[in-house]
Amino acid sequence: MPDIQKISEESVAKAADILKSGGLVALPTETVYGLAAFALDDEAVARVYNAKGRPSHNPLIVHIFRPADAKNWAQVNDLAETLMAHFWPGPLTIVLPKSGKAVSQAAGADLDTVAIRCPDISWTKAMLAVGFSGPLVMPSANRSGHVSPTTAGHVAYDLGDKVDMILDGGTCPNGIESTVLKIEDNHAVLLRPGAIPTDAFAPFISDLRLVKSDAHISAPGMLKSHYAPKAKVRLNATDKRNGEAFLAFGPTDIEAEFNLSDTGNLAEAARNLYHALRLLDNVDCIAVAPIPMHGLGEAINDRLNRAAADKKNR
Ligand code: TXA
Numbered sequence: 001m002p003d004i005q006k007i008s009e010e011s012v013a014k015a016a017d018i019l020k021s022g023g024l025v026a027l028p029t030e031t032v033y034g035l036a037a038f039a040l041d042d043e044a045v046a047r048v049y050n051a052k053g054r055p056s057h058n059p060l061i062v063h064i065f066r067p068a069d070a071k072n073w074a075q076v077n078d079l080a081e082t083l084m085a086h087f088w089p090g091p092l093t094i095v096l097p098k099s100g101k102a103v104s105q106a107a108g109a110d111l112d113t114v115a116i117r118c119p120d121i122s123w124t125k126a127m128l129a130v131g132f133s134g135p136l137v138m139p140s141a142n143r144s145g146h147v148s149p150t151t152a153g154h155v156a157y158d159l160g161d162k163v164d165m166i167l168d169g170g171t172c173p174n175g176i177e178s179t180v181l182k183i184e185d186n187h188a189v190l191l192r193p194g195a196i197p198t199d200a201f202a203p204f205i206s207d208l209r210l211v212k213s214d215a216h217i218s219a220p221g222m223l224k225s226h227y228a229p230k231a232k233v234r235l236n237a238t239d240k241r242n243g244e245a246f247l248a249f250g251p252t253d254i255e256a257e258f259n260l261s262d263t264g265n266l267a268e269a270a271r272n273l274y275h276a277l278r279l280l281d282n283v284d285c286i287a288v289a290p291i292p293m294h295g296l297g298e299a300i301n302d303r304l305n306r307a308a309a310d311k312k313n314r
């Protein structure tokens with residue numbers, strides 16, 4: 001079993017020491033748990049890919065502890081600056097052209113862009129207080145192809161001894177990954193709907209559109225079945241068939257194995273989604289009730305569509 005410790009000044013200081021010396025630490029964020037390594041350490045970054053079983057062509061997000069650090073790694077233009085001022089720290093990842101200075105080559109999958117995020121979580125301040133300012137690469141702390149972890153227990157189940165330490169910060173409040181925007185000049189496209197709903201960007205970006213996973217611009221990690229559980233998934237289900245487990249949303253007469261939100265609250269549903277998919281993964285098929293497309297529903301439906309994608313495409 002990995003060393004699991006509750007978040008405290010001492011455990012965060014220990015985590016910083018492990019990271020500085022090339023180790024791997026799983027850390028909670030406001031979205032999901034991440035598998036962290038010091039982003040300037042080639043060997044540590046390689047260990048992240050190994051531990052997850054992640055293909056080397058799928059780049060990693062560089063996590064900074066202070067918004068101002070973005071300029072160290074990326075060319076920050078006016079639009080990026082505005083979004084950072086408004087949404088950071090928080091669950092927004094911005095893909096930008098690299099600056100002259102680079103993090104580990106391995107993390108970037110040979111792209112000329114870099115994805116940057118400044119998470120809103122207390123351990124960043126605690127690490128800064130002990131003199132460690134990152135940056136960290138931090139993919140979701142699951143085995144590649146599984147759904148993201150939202151508790152320390154999920155991380156331990158997926159990664160076991162492959163991680164040197166897990167900091168336990170309880171259940172992640174958002175439960176779904178950061179929104180990923182790619183900025184080119186002063187235009188932006190949506191690479192991954194996530195914890196910040198698309199309409200929140202309307203004051204800054206007109207007509208933000210999702211770039212489909214097969215388009216050349218898209219993130220390799222947006223392969224359609226990236227988030228797939230073992231069970232089959234049937235979407236927009238209004239009945240429960242033989243052998244199925246029913247994943248409900250809102251009030252229902254159908255006998256449900258799990259309800260993402262009894263009251264039909266999308267934030268609660270996002271928080272519960274990956275836990276529910278893990279819980280029901282031992283059945284043949286999960287029938288999922290329709291989830292509205294507005295607000296966080298876009299990200300929830302995106303992940304459910306991936307979970308339901310034909311397994312031959314994996
Ligand atoms: O909420 C999150 O973003 C979590 C927490 C731990 O911070 N992290 C996360 O990382 O979801 P990961 O590696 O599981 O997903 C990152 C996504 C992948 O789809 C990857 O392909 C994409 O971001 N990405 C990373 N760098 C990119 C780049 N330069 N261009 C396009 N997409 C990129």
Ligand code: MG
Nearest residue numbers: 139140141148
């Ligand atoms: Mg992931």
